[in-house]
Amino acid sequence: MERISIKRELCKKCGYCASVCPTDVFGPNGELQNPAECRHCGLCALICPERAIVLDENNTEKSIPEAASGPGSGGWNKVQTQKPGRHLLSGNETIALPALDAGCRFYAGYPITPASEIMYGMLGLNNIPNGRFIQMEDEISSLAAVIGAALAGKKAMTATSGPGLSLMQENISFAVMTETPCVIVDVMRAGPSTGQATRPAQGDIMPAIWSGHGDARKIVLAPVDIADCYSLTIEAFNLSEMFRVPVIILIDEIIAHLKEIVDIPERNLVYDRAYDPNERHFGPPSNYGRRAASLPPFGGRELLHVTGSTHDQSGTRAASNPDMEQWTTDSIARKIQEAGAYIHWRAPKIKKNTKHVIIACGSVVRAAEEAVRRLARQGESVALIPIKFLSPFPDLELEKALLHNPEVHVIEMNQGQLIHLVRAVYPAALSLTQNTGTAIEPRRIIDYFLNKEWERRS
Amino acid sequence: MGETIMNKNDERSPERWIRPGQTDFCPGCGYGTILNYLARALEKTGADPSLTVAVGGIGCAAWIPDQYMQTHTLHTTHGRPIAFATGVKLAKPELNVLVISGDGDLATIGTSHLIHAARRDLDITVFCVNNFVYGMTGGQAGGTTPTGAVTSTSPAGHAEKPLDLISLVLAAGGRVRTEAEGGAEGLNASVESDMLIASGRFAAREIVLTRQPQRVISTCEKALAHQGFSFVELIAPCATHFNRKNRIYSVTDLKAYLNANYISASKATKTPLTDRAGKQLCGLFKSKEEYERLVGGAI
Numbered sequence: 001m002e003r004i005s006i007k008r009e010l011c012k013k014c015g016y017c018a019s020v021c022p023t024d025v026f027g028p029n030g031e032l033q034n035p036a037e038c039r040h041c042g043l044c045a046l047i048c049p050e051r052a053i054v055l056d057e058n059n060t061e062k063s064i065p066e067a068a069s070g071p072g073s074g075g076w077n078k079v080q081t082q083k084p085g086r087h088l089l090s091g092n093e094t095i096a097l098p099a100l101d102a103g104c105r106f107y108a109g110y111p112i113t114p115a116s117e118i119m120y121g122m123l124g125l126n127n128i129p130n131g132r133f134i135q136m137e138d139e140i141s142s143l144a145a146v147i148g149a150a151l152a153g154k155k156a157m158t159a160t161s162g163p164g165l166s167l168m169q170e171n172i173s174f175a176v177m178t179e180t181p182c183v184i185v186d187v188m189r190a191g192p193s194t195g196q197a198t199r200p201a202q203g204d205i206m207p208a209i210w211s212g213h214g215d216a217r218k219i220v221l222a223p224v225d226i227a228d229c230y231s232l233t234i235e236a237f238n239l240s241e242m243f244r245v246p247v248i249i250l251i252d253e254i255i256a257h258l259k260e261i262v263d264i265p266e267r268n269l270v271y272d273r274a275y276d277p278n279e280r281h282f283g284p285p286s287n288y289g290r291r292a293a294s295l296p297p298f299g300g301r302e303l304l305h306v307t308g309s310t311h312d313q314s315g316t317r318a319a320s321n322p323d324m325e326q327w328t329t330d331s332i333a334r335k336i337q338e339a340g341a342y343i344h345w346r347a348p349k350i351k352k353n354t355k356h357v358i359i360a361c362g363s364v365v366r367a368a369e370e371a372v373r374r375l376a377r378q379g380e381s382v383a384l385i386p387i388k389f390l391s392p393f394p395d396l397e398l399e400k401a402l403l404h405n406p407e408v409h410v411i412e413m414n415q416g417q418l419i420h421l422v423r424a425v426y427p428a429a430l431s432l433t434q435n436t437g438t439a440i441e442p443r444r445i446i447d448y449f450l451n452k453e454w455e456r457r458s
Numbered sequence: 459m460g461e462t463i464m465n466k467n468d469e470r471s472p473e474r475w476i477r478p479g480q481t482d483f484c485p486g487c488g489y490g491t492i493l494n495y496l497a498r499a500l501e502k503t504g505a506d507p508s509l510t511v512a513v514g515g516i517g518c519a520a521w522i523p524d525q526y527m528q529t530h531t532l533h534t535t536h537g538r539p540i541a542f543a544t545g546v547k548l549a550k551p552e553l554n555v556l557v558i559s560g561d562g563d564l565a566t567i568g569t570s571h572l573i574h575a576a577r578r579d580l581d582i583t584v585f586c587v588n589n590f591v592y593g594m595t596g597g598q599a600g601g602t603t604p605t606g607a608v609t610s611t612s613p614a615g616h617a618e619k620p621l622d623l624i625s626l627v628l629a630a631g632g633r634v635r636t637e638a639e640g641g642a643e644g645l646n647a648s649v650e651s652d653m654l655i656a657s658g659r660f661a662a663r664e665i666v667l668t669r670q671p672q673r674v675i676s677t678c679e680k681a682l683a684h685q686g687f688s689f690v691e692l693i694a695p696c697a698t699h700f701n702r703k704n705r706i707y708s709v710t711d712l713k714a715y716l717n718a719n720y721i722s723a724s725k726a727t728k729t730p731l732t733d734r735a736g737k738q739l740c741g742l743f744k745s746k747e748e749y750e751r752l753v754g755g756a757i
């Protein structure tokens with residue numbers, strides 16, 4: 001019996017075998033010419049790109065490691081906070097605290113104004129067992145490292161400002177496609193480009209919501225004060241882990257550097273990632289509830305294959321199947337909707353006779369609160385709806401709140417971005433913008449109402 | 459002569475690192491061979507597939523892990539696999555983390571991550587498969603395309619100089635002080651003390667189509683076993699886009715091309731510089747000085 005045989009169905013006739021064989025076993029295209037000449041040296045089997053050469057007929061295919069259960073099944077836990085009680089903190093100083101309280105154990109970042117203080121806070125990871133902090137070479141690699149760590153089982157975060165968010169686009173899309181939980185903080189500064197690096201703006205509302213090419217939907221939260229910086233960061237990690245989606249926390253430079261009293265609770269409800277070995281790990285789980293499919297970590301007995309190419313529920317590439325592309329984008333969009341139902345945001349009660357409603361987010365909400373108070377003293381009927389969830393946008397709730405047809409004014413620090421989200425719900429909404437790299441002050445809003453500026457503009 | 463390729467008494471076999479079936483690589487492409495080499499090297503290290511994460515970027519070479527390796531796999535964005543691998547390794551230091559990707563991916567769009575991972579002496583192994591072009595997108599020139607080579611974006615011959623990846627990695631590779639030397643102080647203390655190991659430098663270049671596959675496998679094995687950053691450049695010219703355009707029509711032509719352009723370090727030491735001008739060195743290099751001395755100051 002010959003010692004050598006070729007699996008014809010695998011051979012591509014490249015001739016590599018002939019080029020290394022010390023005798024004349026093979027013809028130029030890998031055909032078995034003189035099998036009796038074989039000295040069993042094994043060079044051909046090593047060089048063959050298709051592993052088509054078999055030297056021992058008794059060889060059998062070896063089994064792969066069997067799947068076994070990994071770490072705990074995840075879910076909700078009441079977790080003790082590290083620094084409960086009353087603190088005077090800025091937004092940037094605050095964010096590291098809820099991140100660590102939510103179980104974030106990996107941070108990768110790159111210095112940028114006005115976000116760097118968040119990185120300093122995350123240095124605390126070095127004092128926590130299993131905590132990892134690394135300063136990377138740019139924002140692209142920062143988010144890449146965050147995603148890698150998340151797939152290895154850690155809750156992970158990065159923070160940046162507009163220029164860094166621009167660099168992260170491709171990997172944001174990757175996190176969406178691979179359903180990798182991660183949290184990204186974007187401290188908005190005045191732009192475009194380098195713009196005014198130390199000055200506030202809200203120019204990243206649309207760029208954050210629509211960040212990442214290819215319709216990569218995600219969750220975007222927008223704190224209006226320091227208390228929100230704490231609670232919405234906890235929320236960001238919970239949402240990210242539950243729905244396996246990147247969550248962007250959007251604050252402007254004013255919130256980032258404003259110091260305020262914040263009360264940190266004794267405990268938080270924290271969601272830990274689920275892992276069910278009987279489940280498929282991509283796309284909606286069979287028992288579709290308030291969580292995405294479960295994810296085995298790298299290093300578990302069950303081998304995890306992750307790809308940014310379109311893939312099926314087992315993670316296997318399906319890069320030219322039209323149904324799979326539709327199914328993939330549908331399930332991503334549906335997850336974001338589910339997250340909306342879970343968040344269940346309610347608009348503040350507005351009296352039926354309120355003539356004007358201001359809609360704003362971030363630091364503008366604070367100026368608007370003051371303006372509404374002072375306008376009330378002057379007999380003007382103005383209410384305020386702060387928006388803290390930019391994606392998924394709470395359009396149904398907003399629609400209900402505006403049923404009595406008030407005059408709606410969207411106020412923001414850019415050339416008009418939030419206005420487009422509001423007009424999709426309420427087409428008659430009016431817009432007041434200011435883009436000076438300085439805060440919109442209560443005085444500006446009061447003048448706008450007292451002078452009925454919107455009438456003069458149309 | 460040679461190892462026993464298949465031992466039926468051994469439950470373990472290199473095949474357990476590879477998903478079954480034919481690859482999608484072009485006939486004449488060396489990437490399937492690399493898959494074969496890596497499986498054997500991994501098997502020799504005694505590693506466990508379920509504790510191994512193989513990371514690739516975008517391009518034909520990235521398909522070696524992403525489509526065919528029976529380990530945890532991570533198919534990342536173009537040029538960034540080393541950055542993703544950094545996160546995986548730091549998050550779970552007990553994992554074997556290897557990156558397998560192409561020259562365009564690791565040494566053109568993603569060069570900065572290669573430099574910085576080497577500088578950090580991060581304990582991962584990077585296999586850079588160099589086929590001289592962007593194979594998957596149609597054979598365009600990149601950062602490693604040889605001067606004069608015809609590609610789809612240099613039809614009259616490539617005018618630029620290629621990067622010498624060995625020189626680059628050896629120059630960037632840092633030696634981080636050990637804890638005893640005071641390296642564990644400062645901001646990155648916990649990272650440095652158990653992740654960044656003072657290991658010396660490790661950069662190797664090997665040719666895939668060789669009569670000494672065992673040597674390539676052994677280099678890959680040493681790289682995998684090396685504590686700290688290790689780098690292996692595997693030369694496998696793109697059969698479809700590089701070879702044909704550069705008049706390499708057969709395996710015989712390819713061997714002639716490789717012989718004309720590469721020389722092993724051991725042979726180089728016995729060959730006068732004038733007789734090996736323009737040839738790149740193959741072998742394992744542990745210091746920039748050693749490499750430069752062998753190259754003869756030509757880099």
Ligand code: SF4
Pocket residue numbers: 482483484486487488489518519589593594695696697698699
């Ligand atoms: S295009 Fe080139 S590198 Fe890609 S599989 Fe074909 S021969 Fe190999």
Ligand SMILES: [Mg+2]
Pocket residue numbers: 517560561562563587588589590591592593
């Ligand atoms: Mg290439």
